[in-house]
Amino acid sequence: MREITYCEALNEALRESMRTDERVVILGEDVGCYGGIFQITKGLQDEFGPDRVVDTPIAEAGFVGAGVGAALTGMRPVVEIMFIDFTTVCMDMIINQMAKMRYMFGGKGKVPMVLRVNIGAGRGTAAQHSQSFHSLFMHIPGLLVAVPATAYDAKGLLMEAIQNDNPVIFVEHKRLYNTKGDVPEESYTIPFGQAEIKRAGTDVTVVATHALVTEALKAAEEAAEKGIEVEVVDLRTLVPLDRKTILDSVKKTGRLLVADEDNITCGVASEVSALVAEEAVYALKAPILRNASPDTPVPFSPPLEKAYMFGQERLMQSIRNLMKY
Amino acid sequence: MKLKIDVMVDLYRTMKTIREFEERIVDLYARGLVPGLAHLYIGEEAVAAGVCATLAQDDYITSTHRGHGHVIAKGAELKRMMAELFGKKTGYCKGKGGSMHIADMEAGILGANGIAGGGLPIATGAGWSAKWRKTQQVTGCFFGDDASNNGTFHESLNLASIHKLPVVYVCENNLYGISVCQAKHMPISDISIRATAYDIPGVTVDGNDVIEVYQAAFKAVERARAGEGPTLIECKTYRWRGHHEGDPNQGGRYRAKDEIESWKEKCPIARLAGKMIQNKQITEKGLQDIDDQVVRAIEEAVAFAKQSEFPDLDEMYEDVLVN
Numbered sequence: 001m002r003e004i005t006y007c008e009a010l011n012e013a014l015r016e017s018m019r020t021d022e023r024v025v026i027l028g029e030d031v032g033c034y035g036g037i038f039q040i041t042k043g044l045q046d047e048f049g050p051d052r053v054v055d056t057p058i059a060e061a062g063f064v065g066a067g068v069g070a071a072l073t074g075m076r077p078v079v080e081i082m083f084i085d086f087t088t089v090c091m092d093m094i095i096n097q098m099a100k101m102r103y104m105f106g107g108k109g110k111v112p113m114v115l116r117v118n119i120g121a122g123r124g125t126a127a128q129h130s131q132s133f134h135s136l137f138m139h140i141p142g143l144l145v146a147v148p149a150t151a152y153d154a155k156g157l158l159m160e161a162i163q164n165d166n167p168v169i170f171v172e173h174k175r176l177y178n179t180k181g182d183v184p185e186e187s188y189t190i191p192f193g194q195a196e197i198k199r200a201g202t203d204v205t206v207v208a209t210h211a212l213v214t215e216a217l218k219a220a221e222e223a224a225e226k227g228i229e230v231e232v233v234d235l236r237t238l239v240p241l242d243r244k245t246i247l248d249s250v251k252k253t254g255r256l257l258v259a260d261e262d263n264i265t266c267g268v269a270s271e272v273s274a275l276v277a278e279e280a281v282y283a284l285k286a287p288i289l290r291n292a293s294p295d296t297p298v299p300f301s302p303p304l305e306k307a308y309m310f311g312q313e314r315l316m317q318s319i320r321n322l323m324k325y
Numbered sequence: 326m327k328l329k330i331d332v333m334v335d336l337y338r339t340m341k342t343i344r345e346f347e348e349r350i351v352d353l354y355a356r357g358l359v360p361g362l363a364h365l366y367i368g369e370e371a372v373a374a375g376v377c378a379t380l381a382q383d384d385y386i387t388s389t390h391r392g393h394g395h396v397i398a399k400g401a402e403l404k405r406m407m408a409e410l411f412g413k414k415t416g417y418c419k420g421k422g423g424s425m426h427i428a429d430m431e432a433g434i435l436g437a438n439g440i441a442g443g444g445l446p447i448a449t450g451a452g453w454s455a456k457w458r459k460t461q462q463v464t465g466c467f468f469g470d471d472a473s474n475n476g477t478f479h480e481s482l483n484l485a486s487i488h489k490l491p492v493v494y495v496c497e498n499n500l501y502g503i504s505v506c507q508a509k510h511m512p513i514s515d516i517s518i519r520a521t522a523y524d525i526p527g528v529t530v531d532g533n534d535v536i537e538v539y540q541a542a543f544k545a546v547e548r549a550r551a552g553e554g555p556t557l558i559e560c561k562t563y564r565w566r567g568h569h570e571g572d573p574n575q576g577g578r579y580r581a582k583d584e585i586e587s588w589k590e591k592c593p594i595a596r597l598a599g600k601m602i603q604n605k606q607i608t609e610k611g612l613q614d615i616d617d618q619v620v621r622a623i624e625e626a627v628a629f630a631k632q633s634e635f636p637d638l639d640e641m642y643e644d645v646l647v648n
């Protein structure tokens with residue numbers, strides 16, 4: 001199969017969706033001739049014109065809210081927020097409007113809108129351009145949340161997000177944009193709520209998201225050399241959460257490590273841990289471990305930022321600790 | 326109003342310092358010594374220099390992602406700025422903030438800001454605070470043309486007008502918000518007319534003419550100090566480089582080469598220098614001496630930054646909250 005980058009896979013999903021469904025429009029800063037600052041919308045304005053691929057002013061509350069209004073009245077807007085950090089300036093539109101309408105209106109109306117954001121530290125861009133607070137959206141009822149870790153998943157999940165009748169927070173990862181993977185040329189969707197076992201194993205379950213899926217796979221490789229068989233579960237969507245795949249895996253291995261880049265307090269890792277503690281505690285041979293980011297803003301200085309982040313090495317340490325039980 | 330010679334010399338020195346600082350960053354960034362994002366101010370120096378020259382030491386400013394010029398003009402130390410850009414412990418933010426977050430409470434610098442439009446309400450609050458505390462402090466608030474499309478701009482001007490807050494809102498209209506030209510992000514060409522909606526004075530000046538900027542700011546600061554309320558000053562200018570270092574071809578993806586070149590002809594520094602020479606207010610030698618001093622100061626700042634240590638890893642956990 002053909003290999004393309006995560007970035008190209010997202011671009012393809014947008015292009016194919018726009019070709020087949022003229023209700024799909026794109027709004028965001030610099031998404032037009034510039035192609036989006038991460039090049040996800042590259043070439044789309046050339047193909048679909050400035051009416052369907054719209055460069056907006058710096059007015060997030062305005063254009064995210066406009067997306068909600070357009071979705072409510074029959075369009076399928078895909079709105080890009082340059083960094084997840086900037087969703088804070090339009091939170092009312094996301095949390096009080098986009099997420100709530102269907103419920104408040106007693107099941108009347110729907111908001112088939114995709115809000116694309118990205119997370120991830122490691123680029124030296126400090127506390128307002130490096131955050132990973134995707135768990136926040138998982139906390140809010142009324143939103144679906146997708147977290148693609150591979151190019152294949154990026155395309156299939158974005159196609160699904162656009163076709164889905166619910167509002168979707170589509171969380172991309174900056175460090176993954178240039179990673180490559182096999183991606184079919186034809187259109188396909190990946191249903192939400194289906195985690196994928198990216199590697200099977202019997203000793204330790206690592207539930208991971210985004211770039212940490214790759215890190216977990218590397219750690220699993222390393223562990224295998226020491227005779228430890230790690231199962232890597234990639235959540236793919238946080239809402240809906242594939243509880244069954246998580247629980248089945250833990251029941252098989254008896255050991256759980258959750259790896260996610262959000263701050264550790266009240267993050268994805270906390271939620272998955274709580275789920276397992278409630279539903280599968282008797283299957284556990286060891287305490288649950290979480291590998292997540294410290295509860296501090298992302299520091300700028302390169303050595304501090306490096307210490308803030310973690311990957312294979314830290315995961316491997318946790319896997320070893322779990323195997324002590 | 327005619328400017329005194331020493332004021333003009335100071336304006337020249339400030340602009341030259343900003344230019345030299347930024348030009349060094351181009352090189353240091355390319356060599357990987359300054360990581361992250363560097364949004365340079367080259368071409369726009371007259372705005373920061375002209376406005377800050379009308380502010381006192383204990384007056385405040387809020388700045389933007391493109392903040393080096395504002396911070397230098399408000400009196401920040403080059404050494405600690407450069408160290409911050411390197412991510413060193415001796416920097417203004419102990420290396421935790423970097424280019425987009427330089428702050429110095431002693432110099433009245435309430436922070437550069439990574440959020441477009443983020444500084445506007447902060448400036449409004451600083452002005453309100455001065456009024457509540459009954460001081461004479463004025464706040465200068467810098468922001469871009471595209472940031473003036475944000476709700477924070479409109480909410481701030483409205484608040485400041487209702488309460489006659491001592492704030493000078495300075496819009497740096499460099500004609501673009503990243504790749505989006507002004508005509509695509511707003512329907513008007515003079516942003517100063519937005520002041521009308523808030524019943525405050527709005528003026529447009531040539532942002533590459535430091536004297537014009539100074540005069541407009543002087544008047545606005547006087548008005549603010551007298552308790553008469555805020556002013557909106559729009560400075561038309563242009564950034565010579567890309568949105569940030571690394572923007573392909575200095576923004577060539579969305580700007581014509583001719584356009585960029587034509588603005589370089591309007592260099593604010595050459596303009597002031599030319600005028601002063603012509604009026605025999607300074608000699609070539611006099612200018613050269615300033616240039617040499619500036620270059621030396623930047624050299625020292627770079628050396629200081631290079632020699633400084635990175636923070637200890639434990640410092641990551643400090644400063645989240647007041648102890």
Ligand SMILES: Cc1ncc(C[n+]2csc(CCOP(=O)(O)OP(=O)(O)O)c2C)c(N)n1
Binds near residue numbers: 060086089503
């Ligand atoms: C709320 C928010 N949205 C988007 C951005 C991304 N961004 C950074 S600078 C910029 C353009 C700013 O344009 P302008 O206000 O004209 O200032 P300039 O860069 O031209 O100095 C954008 C969109 C941001 N930092 N904050």
Ligand SMILES: [Mg+2]
Binds near residue numbers: 471497500501
């Ligand atoms: Mg601008």
